[in-house]
Amino acid sequence: MIRKIRRLAKVINKSSTRKKYYHQPGTAPGTIIVDENSQHPHIILIDYNQINLVHQEIIHPEDCSQYLDTESVSWVDVQGLGNRDILERLGQVFELHPLVLEDVVNMAERPKSEDYEDQLLIIARMVTPTHINEGFHSEQVSFVLGKHYLLTVQEEPEYDCFEGVRMRISKSKGIIRKQGSDYLAYALLDAVIDGFFPVLEIYGERIEELEEEVITNPTPQTLQKIYRIRRELLQLRRAIWPQRNVINSLIRDSSEIISDEVRIYLRDCYDHSIQVIDMVETYRELASGLMDVYLSAVSNKMNEIMKFLTVVSSIFIPLTFLAGIYGMNFNPEKSPFNMPELNAYWGYPLCLGAMAVIAGGLIFFFWRRGWLSNSVKVKD
Amino acid sequence: MIRKIRRLAKVINKSSTRKKYYHQPGTAPGTIIVDENSQHPHIILIDYNQINLVHQEIIHPEDCSQYLDTESVSWVDVQGLGNRDILERLGQVFELHPLVLEDVVNMAERPKSEDYEDQLLIIARMVTPTHINEGFHSEQVSFVLGKHYLLTVQEEPEYDCFEGVRMRISKSKGIIRKQGSDYLAYALLDAVIDGFFPVLEIYGERIEELEEEVITNPTPQTLQKIYRIRRELLQLRRAIWPQRNVINSLIRDSSEIISDEVRIYLRDCYDHSIQVIDMVETYRELASGLMDVYLSAVSNKMNEIMKFLTVVSSIFIPLTFLAGIYGMNFNPEKSPFNMPELNAYWGYPLCLGAMAVIAGGLIFFFWRRGWLSNSVKVKD
Amino acid sequence: MIRKIRRLAKVINKSSTRKKYYHQPGTAPGTIIVDENSQHPHIILIDYNQINLVHQEIIHPEDCSQYLDTESVSWVDVQGLGNRDILERLGQVFELHPLVLEDVVNMAERPKSEDYEDQLLIIARMVTPTHINEGFHSEQVSFVLGKHYLLTVQEEPEYDCFEGVRMRISKSKGIIRKQGSDYLAYALLDAVIDGFFPVLEIYGERIEELEEEVITNPTPQTLQKIYRIRRELLQLRRAIWPQRNVINSLIRDSSEIISDEVRIYLRDCYDHSIQVIDMVETYRELASGLMDVYLSAVSNKMNEIMKFLTVVSSIFIPLTFLAGIYGMNFNPEKSPFNMPELNAYWGYPLCLGAMAVIAGGLIFFFWRRGWLSNSVKVKD
Amino acid sequence: MIRKIRRLAKVINKSSTRKKYYHQPGTAPGTIIVDENSQHPHIILIDYNQINLVHQEIIHPEDCSQYLDTESVSWVDVQGLGNRDILERLGQVFELHPLVLEDVVNMAERPKSEDYEDQLLIIARMVTPTHINEGFHSEQVSFVLGKHYLLTVQEEPEYDCFEGVRMRISKSKGIIRKQGSDYLAYALLDAVIDGFFPVLEIYGERIEELEEEVITNPTPQTLQKIYRIRRELLQLRRAIWPQRNVINSLIRDSSEIISDEVRIYLRDCYDHSIQVIDMVETYRELASGLMDVYLSAVSNKMNEIMKFLTVVSSIFIPLTFLAGIYGMNFNPEKSPFNMPELNAYWGYPLCLGAMAVIAGGLIFFFWRRGWLSNSVKVKD
């Protein structure tokens, strides 16, 4: 059993997101730290307008420059952060402020948006269900939005919820090909927010399973599952709340890069983020309610065990005492008062009868108290 | 018992409102998803002014157009969402923005209001008691308010709290026939808010029943009922809070569609929504107080059981020991010190007497401690 | 015991204020519902200026009209709501807006103030101690304040905290006779707020009693009392919070009906309402702290019981085992190893001595652990 | 033990501050209620400027008048409230508004500040440690600040934290003699706020003691101490929060009586009040954390007791059963199957050996489970 628990404990720890993603105190601002374990960056360029579409992988960051100033929308999607040189060259191509580059590369930033004159930096957090339906994959996506281009930077290529948007561009579905880079940024942000729903659905299911488990068969594992769900919902909460503020400030602040039309769409996206928050908070309340139910269920189980022990002990201890009485060796021959019952003609049957009466009385008493049944009993 | 609990667990799950009402992340905004299981839409038109009244079912959405621009108030009530074609044609007739149509059709929106120049979109949530007095039916109602018309969309025809308004129109009761479409929207919103009261009354009754149950006969089922009430009140809370904000923003924001006179009536409606919130929060506090009482009641029951076990064991264990002493087989013939009591003339009666004294002493001790009575005992 | 608890449960329920005081959803605004069980309205008119004073009961509401437009202050106090006709005629005499009349008659409104041009509607909630010192009587008082008149409507004549004000008018005590109707409204509102103090004093006493009870003698009844106090404080809280807002808005909003001088007095009244809130919140915290103490006290009691059982069992079970050993019937005659102790000269005394040593050792062990004493023991 | 607890319960009640300090509802505003038990007022006048200093006790309030209009600062300190006549005459000398006089005399006001044209009323609450280091003394101090005078009113002469200020005036320490009455008011307010620190230090010490007690030796008394600390911190909290608001409003509101220079000093005083709040809230959190630790410590103790009972019972009950078997009286002579062990040569030693093996096995089992040690055991 210990081993089982250990394994569980490890799974819990694995789902931890605490990584050493901070600089040594006193480091100069703008310092880029590259995690050597992270993947080599792939740069995917999608350049489109209503008529044309270019979709290719870029090797040298400098190759992007030709697309950036044209009227067509250029979406440069960087996947992987394992090469400092490429990142710095990208920073030069897009003329990024050093603090922007640091924020984009540092993978533990809080969602936020910042306005750098003709660029808009948006840091978002994207969650995707894992394949094993345990926890979720959480990854930072940074957006640098310019007049005619959008730079997105994400950590791992395999987790991504942008596929739908790519398809809408390639198949020219909806109005996306008629709109500018701000609409593209909205579409991706919307995909990020909507990406919370499938993850939350899994939590909804897990909470329902736990509701049944906590009622029918509460075990120490149930407790760990509840704790783990609470912990993961706490992470989701930390991810979505600042995201809501980001979208809100995009709607309210008067950046020229975002058009009024796209602001209307962002309002819709804002509503979705509120809905995500609503669900996260509801699940958190349900999970902490489950903790109460669990504690009560454990108390009830203990009650049941104690009742059983009490019933068995209380019936047999007096009977054993009676048997002990007649197991004493007082000598009947020395005195007529010394255990004359032992020699009585009906001694033994009467003794057994007395025992039966006592046991019956106690059982009746317990039955009246409702200690004999586990199910509900209405007293009157 | 297990089976009973399972059944209960299912009822709890059934009352869950978690449905897959979200788009795949990355879907284009404005996409309409039609739930195939939902009912075919019925379109009921009520067109009235002070003098005339038309009340008929419409088959082709286009038939509405003739009524929309007249001075008379046209209320188009759509019940059921099972047909994409009709919904899209309705959207064209009313010239709805794609996002409005999506919101109206998507049945998991959060209550909100949005101002689209000459249309006002209001999303509300309507609750109605179910017939079996378990939980409640919750359904989205969308309002699209124009200058001379009101479009309402609801999910299921059988649950609805608009009957009173329909009757006021048909019987020309109150001032409704003299007022415009904004007053109609107010009247329906007011009916939606007032629809929370009967549902809350049921919860008030259930909490009172639980108060009695938790005191007189707490069982594991009680716990589940408390959890379930808390869960459902959480849903009610999620439904009413944003609704309050909707009404508040209708009062404050300066949309031209709503007249000042109707704003006064909306203030009344706002007061009612505050009252609903008040009741929901009070019931939530009472329910979570009940959880504390339940836990204490379970502890008290355990105390009672332990007291009984302790009293019985503590009386009989020493007596059994005494009986055990005189059941030993030390040979009195080998030594005058070996159990001379066994041969004593008064041995047996004295032994029984000692037992009675011990038992009496213990019973007195327990009585002093108050362990013998379950009812209240004042110590001094 | 069950019966006792039932009775208690009923008292709890009786103190519930949940009444069916809401309209059927869809009812026209302004609909008056008259509770047939409520008392027939008495109309008391007090008309006064610095010199004259009229104090009489009015039968026909129309008789009030002659007083309303004079410069003297006319206080029309309506007690009881059991007659629809009189209420509607009153509405006509005072030219009340239909929504005002509805609010005044509907006895479950939330305290609020509303400004209707030359009338000010104030809904307040008045609490008074009941005669049996259990719970409190809660009743709505509505004020309609005009330039020269004040209409007050209350539910039951016997509960009322306006007696002091009536006396100040009749005895011309203080400045009340020199002031206008706004000062009268302030004086009555102040009486309503001050009416919370005697009620709160009772709760202060009950909490102190419970503090003693929970420490010296916690019983299941104690738990119910705590729950009940929490429930009633919740009601008081619901009553006083919106009242504070009402007074605050009277001070800040620029209604012409209230003079600047009276606003200074209202500030005083506002301070009192804050003090009431302070006390309610403090009592609520104390009551919920009591719940913790109760739970711990129950745990401590269980600890005590378990300690007793453990001490008794642990001492006698080994001794009984020893007695059981020498109660075995191994035949000493068949083998020198078969229980030679039974025939030993000092067998029995040694056996008893061993038992005494074991018992003494265990008692010493328990004493060291501090399990023998209930009172405090300082370990070092 | 009961008696001990009673005594403790009384101490708790004694520290209660609930007194009947409110008017009968309906009383005219400005009514002064004099508590007959309170002390006769002493009036101390300190009149100073840079050069001169008058320090004397005043008998007739009217004697103050001559000092009030001079340029020198006049501090009139009233100690004790037991004489209505003197208080009313004071009110006339200082030309107090009736509501001001009522606030000053009513000793249960909430800290607040109010601006009466050329007077500023400040109500503060002063706490001082008691001599027995149990709880604290809490007393209202009222300030009426005029252009050239300051009237302070306090309840009891013996508790006071103004000694330092009096010495600064008499010894002309710091800049106090160069400043006006507003600086004096600041200096006294600052002394009131700083007076919270010694009280809080005592609570810091008591919490540390409780931390040790709750870990090494939790008793029911520990629980009461925690409850009492929470209760008293609640009182401190009620005293300091409104005080912070008072100082804040003194800094922000543009009363002419307070000069800009003194406002800078008040900012410092405001910082101190925030620090007091910080400490109170931290201690409250620690105290409620202690409650959790206490509950767990009690559970742990119960666990320990149960473990002991289980170990003892589980070892001896099976052995006793075995002894019981061989205490049966089946007749070996009637059948070769009837207890042949009793006549076996090695019967008794084998039986004892079996018992030893069973006991050893159980002890090993308990040792593996870690039930034999109270200290920490690392399982692998």
Added chain:
Amino acid sequence: MIRKIRRLAKVINKSSTRKKYYHQPGTAPGTIIVDENSQHPHIILIDYNQINLVHQEIIHPEDCSQYLDTESVSWVDVQGLGNRDILERLGQVFELHPLVLEDVVNMAERPKSEDYEDQLLIIARMVTPTHINEGFHSEQVSFVLGKHYLLTVQEEPEYDCFEGVRMRISKSKGIIRKQGSDYLAYALLDAVIDGFFPVLEIYGERIEELEEEVITNPTPQTLQKIYRIRRELLQLRRAIWPQRNVINSLIRDSSEIISDEVRIYLRDCYDHSIQVIDMVETYRELASGLMDVYLSAVSNKMNEIMKFLTVVSSIFIPLTFLAGIYGMNFNPEKSPFNMPELNAYWGYPLCLGAMAVIAGGLIFFFWRRGWLSNSVKVKD
């Protein structure tokens, strides 16, 4: 064990930060209190511009004056507070307001910023990990920022997170040598904020260890560790929250000393402070969730112990009773009813068989209930 706990209790107390850092109530503002135990002040001057760099220790505070008015940035870092004379002379050199000097020297101030015309006072709190990985070192740093100079005052020289900044200055890394004193202040503040991350990382690790410990082996020590972590996180929280406000007000308030360019960098620093708050709050929630898990784990352990006791007792008590029956001494010779079993041919084997059947039945019953296994058991 007691001794172990005592030691632990001491460690907890040692980590307390409650020191007597307040003035006697009534003390004049601006009074400097020097803690005699604190270290003698070291004054380190770093004066730099793009070209030159002076780095030296200053003995007489007056020697600083020559550097203060030059265009180059002068950073005067005072370490240690043990000499009143030097501090007062420093105050004169920098022309500090008495209140500023008091704040700088008083080591228990709350983080804050204050604007004194051409000086900006910033009080911050710096935390550093201790060498033993237990708790953290917390120390106040005060900044007095002028046009061309920065005065920093810290308590102990050995704990400090400014090393990185000193190196950036000496090695002219980044833009620090090109910027003014405001950038230096930002760089140091940023180092202070970033200094929270290593401390928080240790807490992250400790919480993960506790998560495993609480699941696999909860002991009373675990409880103390949780309480201690909560207590220390409370301190961190008190340190970081006001710091965030300080940075925020530096960004928003229009002090001329801070340039717009540095404000952009402060925004970055603000984001980091939010991240620290986020982590502190998350760890606090996790720690309080751990408390719940701990309580449940203790309950589960108790359940396990009770189950064992119940199983053992319930099996052997009935068997012992049966053995007791046949240990009775009723005389078979006096009556055919008196225990004929004892003389039956199959008496003893049948009796043992009955015992085996009873034991087997009970074991089967317990197995069905799942009381025999500690691991998870799925019932169907």
